[in-house]
Amino acid sequence: MDVTHQTADEQARLWNGPSGRAWVDAQAWLDAMFQPFEDLLVNAASSAGRGVLDVGCGTGATTLAVARRHGAASRCVGIDISGPMIAAARASAEREGTPASFIQANAQTHVFAPASFDMIISRFGVMFFDDPVQAFANLRHAASQGAGLRCIAWRSAAENPFMTTAERAAAPLLPDLPARRPNAPGQFAFADPDRVRGILEQSGWLEIEIRPIDVACILPEQGLVEYVTRLGPVGLALQEADDQTRAKVIETVRAAFDPYVHGAEVRFTAACWMIGAQAPSASGARKEDEHV
Numbered sequence: 001m002d003v004t005h006q007t008a009d010e011q012a013r014l015w016n017g018p019s020g021r022a023w024v025d026a027q028a029w030l031d032a033m034f035q036p037f038e039d040l041l042v043n044a045a046s047s048a049g050r051g052v053l054d055v056g057c058g059t060g061a062t063t064l065a066v067a068r069r070h071g072a073a074s075r076c077v078g079i080d081i082s083g084p085m086i087a088a089a090r091a092s093a094e095r096e097g098t099p100a101s102f103i104q105a106n107a108q109t110h111v112f113a114p115a116s117f118d119m120i121i122s123r124f125g126v127m128f129f130d131d132p133v134q135a136f137a138n139l140r141h142a143a144s145q146g147a148g149l150r151c152i153a154w155r156s157a158a159e160n161p162f163m164t165t166a167e168r169a170a171a172p173l174l175p176d177l178p179a180r181r182p183n184a185p186g187q188f189a190f191a192d193p194d195r196v197r198g199i200l201e202q203s204g205w206l207e208i209e210i211r212p213i214d215v216a217c218i219l220p221e222q223g224l225v226e227y228v229t230r231l232g233p234v235g236l237a238l239q240e241a242d243d244q245t246r247a248k249v250i251e252t253v254r255a256a257f258d259p260y261v262h263g264a265e266v267r268f269t270a271a272c273w274m275i276g277a278q279a280p281s282a283s284g285a286r287k288e289d290e291h292v
Helices: 003-016 018-025 027-033 035-044 061-073 083-096 132-142 161-170 193-202 221-230 232-238 243-256 282-289
Strands: 051-055 075-080 100-104 117-123 143-154 206-220 265-278
Touching: 003 018, 003 083, 018 027, 018 083, 018 221, 018 232, 027 035, 027 206, 035 061, 035 117, 035 143, 035 206, 035 265, 051 061, 051 132, 061 075, 061 083, 061 100, 061 117, 075 083, 083 100, 117 132, 132 143, 132 193, 161 232, 161 243, 161 265, 193 206, 193 265, 206 221, 221 232, 221 243, 221 265, 232 243
Parallel strands: 051 075, 051 117, 075 100, 117 143
Antiparallel strands: 143 265, 206 265
Protein backbone atom coordinates (compact mmCIF):
# COMPACT_ATOMS: atom_id res chain seq x y z
CA MET A 1 0.00 0.00 0.00
CA ASP A 2 1.19 3.55 -0.75
CA VAL A 3 2.32 4.96 2.58
CA THR A 4 1.69 8.55 1.49
CA HIS A 5 -1.92 7.86 0.58
CA GLN A 6 -2.35 5.79 3.73
CA THR A 7 -1.20 8.75 5.80
CA ALA A 8 -3.56 11.12 3.98
CA ASP A 9 -6.42 8.68 4.53
CA GLU A 10 -5.54 8.41 8.22
CA GLN A 11 -5.70 12.19 8.59
CA ALA A 12 -9.06 12.30 6.81
CA ARG A 13 -10.48 9.55 9.02
CA LEU A 14 -9.16 11.23 12.16
CA TRP A 15 -10.54 14.70 11.48
CA ASN A 16 -13.81 13.50 9.98
CA GLY A 17 -14.26 11.14 12.91
CA PRO A 18 -13.71 11.38 16.66
CA SER A 19 -11.13 14.16 16.68
CA GLY A 20 -13.18 16.44 14.46
CA ARG A 21 -16.32 15.86 16.51
CA ALA A 22 -14.42 16.45 19.75
CA TRP A 23 -13.11 19.81 18.50
CA VAL A 24 -16.62 20.85 17.52
CA ASP A 25 -17.98 19.91 20.94
CA ALA A 26 -15.16 21.77 22.72
CA GLN A 27 -15.17 24.68 20.27
CA ALA A 28 -16.01 27.43 22.77
CA TRP A 29 -13.19 26.81 25.24
CA LEU A 30 -10.67 25.79 22.56
CA ASP A 31 -11.26 29.06 20.72
CA ALA A 32 -10.89 30.96 23.99
CA MET A 33 -7.67 29.09 24.80
CA PHE A 34 -6.17 29.93 21.41
CA GLN A 35 -7.47 33.51 21.29
CA PRO A 36 -3.95 35.02 21.56
CA PHE A 37 -2.90 33.22 18.36
CA GLU A 38 -6.05 34.34 16.58
CA ASP A 39 -5.22 37.94 17.51
CA LEU A 40 -1.70 37.62 16.09
CA LEU A 41 -2.99 36.31 12.76
CA VAL A 42 -5.80 38.85 12.50
CA ASN A 43 -3.23 41.61 12.93
CA ALA A 44 -0.95 39.98 10.37
CA ALA A 45 -3.80 39.88 7.85
CA SER A 46 -5.00 43.42 8.53
CA SER A 47 -3.30 44.85 5.43
CA ALA A 48 -4.33 42.06 3.08
CA GLY A 49 -6.21 43.20 0.03
CA ARG A 50 -8.63 41.14 -1.99
CA GLY A 51 -8.40 37.75 -0.34
CA VAL A 52 -7.30 35.88 2.78
CA LEU A 53 -7.01 32.08 2.97
CA ASP A 54 -7.02 30.34 6.37
CA VAL A 55 -5.43 26.88 6.08
CA GLY A 56 -6.61 24.18 8.47
CA CYS A 57 -9.29 26.59 9.65
CA GLY A 58 -11.04 24.08 11.92
CA THR A 59 -14.29 25.49 13.25
CA GLY A 60 -13.49 28.84 11.64
CA ALA A 61 -12.69 31.18 14.53
CA THR A 62 -9.69 32.83 12.88
CA THR A 63 -11.33 33.02 9.44
CA LEU A 64 -14.37 34.69 10.95
CA ALA A 65 -12.26 37.11 12.99
CA VAL A 66 -10.38 38.20 9.86
CA ALA A 67 -13.66 38.55 7.96
CA ARG A 68 -15.08 40.75 10.71
CA ARG A 69 -12.01 42.98 10.50
CA HIS A 70 -12.21 43.30 6.71
CA GLY A 71 -15.96 43.27 6.21
CA ALA A 72 -17.29 42.87 2.70
CA ALA A 73 -14.21 44.57 1.25
CA SER A 74 -12.20 41.34 1.22
CA ARG A 75 -12.87 37.67 0.49
CA CYS A 76 -12.05 35.45 3.49
CA VAL A 77 -11.94 31.70 2.92
CA GLY A 78 -11.22 28.86 5.33
CA ILE A 79 -10.21 25.38 4.20
CA ASP A 80 -10.08 22.21 6.29
CA ILE A 81 -10.24 18.46 5.70
CA SER A 82 -12.79 17.98 8.50
CA GLY A 83 -16.45 17.84 7.52
CA PRO A 84 -17.77 18.30 11.08
CA MET A 85 -15.52 21.30 11.68
CA ILE A 86 -16.36 22.95 8.36
CA ALA A 87 -20.07 22.45 9.06
CA ALA A 88 -19.62 24.20 12.41
CA ALA A 89 -17.70 27.04 10.76
CA ARG A 90 -20.40 27.56 8.13
CA ALA A 91 -23.08 27.54 10.82
CA SER A 92 -21.21 30.22 12.79
CA ALA A 93 -20.79 32.40 9.70
CA GLU A 94 -24.47 32.13 8.86
CA ARG A 95 -25.58 32.72 12.44
CA GLU A 96 -23.58 35.93 12.84
CA GLY A 97 -23.88 37.11 9.24
CA THR A 98 -20.12 37.29 8.73
CA PRO A 99 -18.95 37.31 5.08
CA ALA A 100 -16.68 34.26 5.15
CA SER A 101 -16.81 31.05 3.13
CA PHE A 102 -15.48 27.58 3.87
CA ILE A 103 -14.17 24.68 1.79
CA GLN A 104 -13.95 21.07 2.94
CA ALA A 105 -10.84 19.82 1.15
CA ASN A 106 -7.18 18.96 1.58
CA ALA A 107 -5.20 22.16 1.01
CA GLN A 108 -2.29 20.05 -0.24
CA THR A 109 -4.18 18.98 -3.37
CA HIS A 110 -7.20 21.30 -3.68
CA VAL A 111 -7.31 23.16 -6.99
CA PHE A 112 -7.34 26.81 -6.01
CA ALA A 113 -7.82 29.60 -8.50
CA PRO A 114 -4.29 30.80 -9.24
CA ALA A 115 -3.04 34.01 -7.63
CA SER A 116 -6.33 34.49 -5.77
CA PHE A 117 -5.17 35.37 -2.23
CA ASP A 118 -3.12 38.28 -0.94
CA MET A 119 -2.52 36.63 2.43
CA ILE A 120 -2.40 33.01 3.59
CA ILE A 121 -2.63 32.32 7.31
CA SER A 122 -2.86 29.28 9.56
CA ARG A 123 -3.33 28.66 13.27
CA PHE A 124 -1.92 25.18 13.94
CA GLY A 125 -3.22 23.89 10.61
CA VAL A 126 -0.14 23.22 8.46
CA MET A 127 1.58 20.40 10.41
CA PHE A 128 -0.62 17.60 9.08
CA PHE A 129 0.35 17.41 5.40
CA ASP A 130 1.88 14.10 4.28
CA ASP A 131 3.84 16.03 1.58
CA PRO A 132 4.43 19.52 2.98
CA VAL A 133 6.52 20.65 0.01
CA GLN A 134 3.66 19.85 -2.35
CA ALA A 135 1.23 21.52 0.03
CA PHE A 136 3.14 24.78 0.32
CA ALA A 137 3.81 24.82 -3.43
CA ASN A 138 0.06 24.49 -3.96
CA LEU A 139 -0.55 27.33 -1.53
CA ARG A 140 2.06 29.45 -3.28
CA HIS A 141 0.26 29.01 -6.60
CA ALA A 142 -2.91 30.19 -4.84
CA ALA A 143 -1.07 33.29 -3.63
CA SER A 144 -0.93 36.49 -5.61
CA GLN A 145 2.41 38.07 -6.50
CA GLY A 146 4.14 39.22 -3.33
CA ALA A 147 1.43 37.74 -1.08
CA GLY A 148 2.28 37.08 2.54
CA LEU A 149 2.29 33.79 4.45
CA ARG A 150 1.86 33.74 8.24
CA CYS A 151 1.55 30.42 10.06
CA ILE A 152 1.72 29.48 13.72
CA ALA A 153 2.99 25.99 14.54
CA TRP A 154 4.15 24.21 17.69
CA ARG A 155 7.81 23.98 18.56
CA SER A 156 9.07 20.70 20.05
CA ALA A 157 7.31 18.38 22.46
CA ALA A 158 10.12 18.98 24.95
CA GLU A 159 9.31 22.71 24.93
CA ASN A 160 5.58 22.01 25.38
CA PRO A 161 5.31 19.72 28.42
CA PHE A 162 1.65 20.61 28.95
CA MET A 163 0.78 19.11 25.57
CA THR A 164 2.38 15.76 26.40
CA THR A 165 1.36 15.52 30.07
CA ALA A 166 -1.59 13.21 29.35
CA GLU A 167 0.33 10.66 27.31
CA ARG A 168 3.30 10.60 29.70
CA ALA A 169 1.01 9.97 32.67
CA ALA A 170 -1.13 7.43 30.83
CA ALA A 171 1.70 5.45 29.22
CA PRO A 172 2.01 2.84 32.03
CA LEU A 173 -1.74 2.18 31.82
CA LEU A 174 -2.01 2.24 28.01
CA PRO A 175 0.92 0.16 26.74
CA ASP A 176 -0.25 0.43 23.11
CA LEU A 177 -0.27 4.22 23.13
CA PRO A 178 1.48 5.18 19.87
CA ALA A 179 4.77 7.00 20.14
CA ARG A 180 5.11 10.33 18.39
CA ARG A 181 7.26 10.05 15.27
CA PRO A 182 9.67 12.92 14.52
CA ASN A 183 8.63 14.92 11.44
CA ALA A 184 5.53 12.75 10.92
CA PRO A 185 2.26 14.59 10.22
CA GLY A 186 0.93 15.78 13.56
CA GLN A 187 1.17 18.40 16.24
CA PHE A 188 4.99 18.66 16.38
CA ALA A 189 5.81 18.04 12.72
CA PHE A 190 7.25 21.56 12.39
CA ALA A 191 9.37 21.43 15.54
CA ASP A 192 12.64 21.69 13.56
CA PRO A 193 12.97 25.21 12.12
CA ASP A 194 15.63 24.13 9.63
CA ARG A 195 13.22 21.56 8.22
CA VAL A 196 10.48 24.17 7.99
CA ARG A 197 12.79 26.58 6.21
CA GLY A 198 13.75 23.84 3.76
CA ILE A 199 10.10 23.04 3.05
CA LEU A 200 9.32 26.68 2.30
CA GLU A 201 12.43 27.15 0.16
CA GLN A 202 11.69 24.01 -1.87
CA SER A 203 8.10 25.12 -2.44
CA GLY A 204 9.15 28.51 -3.75
CA TRP A 205 8.50 30.92 -0.88
CA LEU A 206 10.86 33.84 -0.28
CA GLU A 207 11.88 36.11 2.63
CA ILE A 208 11.39 33.29 5.13
CA GLU A 209 11.37 34.22 8.80
CA ILE A 210 10.86 31.72 11.63
CA ARG A 211 10.85 33.19 15.10
CA PRO A 212 9.92 31.69 18.47
CA ILE A 213 6.92 32.96 20.39
CA ASP A 214 5.88 31.93 23.89
CA VAL A 215 2.22 32.57 24.56
CA ALA A 216 0.31 32.29 27.85
CA CYS A 217 -2.87 30.21 27.40
CA ILE A 218 -5.81 29.53 29.69
CA LEU A 219 -8.55 26.93 29.60
CA PRO A 220 -11.31 26.37 32.15
CA GLU A 221 -10.59 23.68 34.72
CA GLN A 222 -14.00 22.20 33.95
CA GLY A 223 -12.81 21.49 30.41
CA LEU A 224 -9.72 19.56 31.51
CA VAL A 225 -11.33 16.11 31.71
CA GLU A 226 -12.85 16.59 28.26
CA TYR A 227 -9.42 17.59 26.98
CA VAL A 228 -7.90 14.43 28.45
CA THR A 229 -10.62 12.00 27.37
CA ARG A 230 -11.39 13.21 23.86
CA LEU A 231 -8.39 15.02 22.37
CA GLY A 232 -4.91 13.85 21.50
CA PRO A 233 -3.41 10.34 21.60
CA VAL A 234 -4.89 9.51 25.01
CA GLY A 235 -8.36 10.58 23.94
CA LEU A 236 -8.17 8.28 20.93
CA ALA A 237 -6.82 5.37 22.97
CA LEU A 238 -9.58 5.71 25.56
CA GLN A 239 -12.21 4.98 22.93
CA GLU A 240 -11.02 1.37 22.92
CA ALA A 241 -10.39 1.05 26.68
CA ASP A 242 -12.62 -0.85 29.09
CA ASP A 243 -14.44 1.05 31.84
CA GLN A 244 -11.98 0.14 34.58
CA THR A 245 -8.94 1.19 32.56
CA ARG A 246 -10.68 4.35 31.42
CA ALA A 247 -11.50 5.39 34.99
CA LYS A 248 -7.94 4.73 36.17
CA VAL A 249 -6.42 6.64 33.25
CA ILE A 250 -8.66 9.65 33.85
CA GLU A 251 -7.80 9.69 37.56
CA THR A 252 -4.07 9.36 36.92
CA VAL A 253 -3.90 11.87 34.10
CA ARG A 254 -6.06 14.45 35.82
CA ALA A 255 -3.71 14.37 38.83
CA ALA A 256 -0.72 14.89 36.51
CA PHE A 257 -2.17 18.23 35.44
CA ASP A 258 -2.36 19.58 39.01
CA PRO A 259 0.71 21.84 38.58
CA TYR A 260 -1.13 23.71 35.83
CA VAL A 261 -4.41 24.16 37.72
CA HIS A 262 -5.00 27.48 39.47
CA GLY A 263 -8.50 27.55 40.88
CA ALA A 264 -10.99 27.58 38.02
CA GLU A 265 -8.28 28.02 35.40
CA VAL A 266 -5.65 25.83 33.77
CA ARG A 267 -2.64 27.88 32.71
CA PHE A 268 0.27 26.92 30.50
CA THR A 269 2.75 28.45 28.09
CA ALA A 270 2.57 27.45 24.43
CA ALA A 271 5.99 27.35 22.76
CA CYS A 272 5.42 28.01 19.06
CA TRP A 273 6.93 29.32 15.86
CA MET A 274 5.62 32.33 14.00
CA ILE A 275 6.44 31.44 10.41
CA GLY A 276 6.50 34.16 7.80
CA ALA A 277 7.27 34.16 4.08
CA GLN A 278 6.38 35.93 0.88
CA ALA A 279 5.34 34.73 -2.55
CA PRO A 280 7.59 35.79 -5.43
CA SER A 281 6.90 39.03 -7.22
CA ALA A 282 6.39 39.09 -10.98
CA SER A 283 10.12 39.33 -11.65
CA GLY A 284 10.95 36.27 -9.58
CA ALA A 285 7.95 34.05 -10.21
CA ARG A 286 9.26 32.22 -13.27
CA LYS A 287 12.65 31.52 -11.69
CA GLU A 288 11.09 30.17 -8.49
CA ASP A 289 8.67 27.92 -10.41
CA GLU A 290 11.65 26.08 -11.86
CA HIS A 291 12.54 24.80 -8.38
CA VAL A 292 9.13 23.30 -7.54
